[in-house]
Amino acid sequence: MTKKKILLAEDNSTLSLLLKFRLEKEGYELLIAKDGNEAISFIISENPDLILTDIMMPFVSGLEVISHLRLKLNLDxxxxxxxxxxxxxxxxKAFNLGANDFMAKPFSPNELVIRVKRLLM
Structure with a gap:
């Protein structure tokens, strides 16, 4: 069985590493983007199964990533x-653009894992 690919777009490297470790432990493959531009590149090249994105990021925001995903790439x-x-x-705004779920920071990595599993079922 191939691993499900998750794209994490987060400019806080400490949080990124923590979530990468936690999600890889669950058997997911993680791609990390430091900003929205990188996230969009990864979406196009890697076609992830799930996207985790911070709303506030340098250059291109999480909202712009969702907008690009839904409107330009027409992906669900x-x-x-x-x-x-x-x-x-x-x-x-994120929900209006097509986000599926939301978590307020700081959040529990364990809760995130449960939400990820629910969306990837």
Missing amino acids: TPVIVFSSAGQEEMVL
């Missing part, structure tokens, strides 16, 4: 967005 890849507290408006 599941997306979970992360956001720091107090960004309700951004979160609503």
Whole structure:
């Protein structure tokens, strides 16, 4: 069975490494993008099974990544967005653009694993 590929778009390298370790332990293959531009490149070249993206990133935001995925590439890849507290408006925008789930930072990696599994069933 091939591993499910997850793209993580997150500019915080400490969080990226923690999530990479935790998700690889569950048997997923992880691709890490440091910003939205890298995320879009990975989506085109790697066609991940799931996308985890922070809303606030340098250059291209998580919202722009979702918009590109849904409108330009016309893909229905599941997306979970992360956001720091107090960004309700951004979160609503993310859902309007087609995000499937949302987690407020800081969040539990174990909870993330459960949400990932649910979307990849």
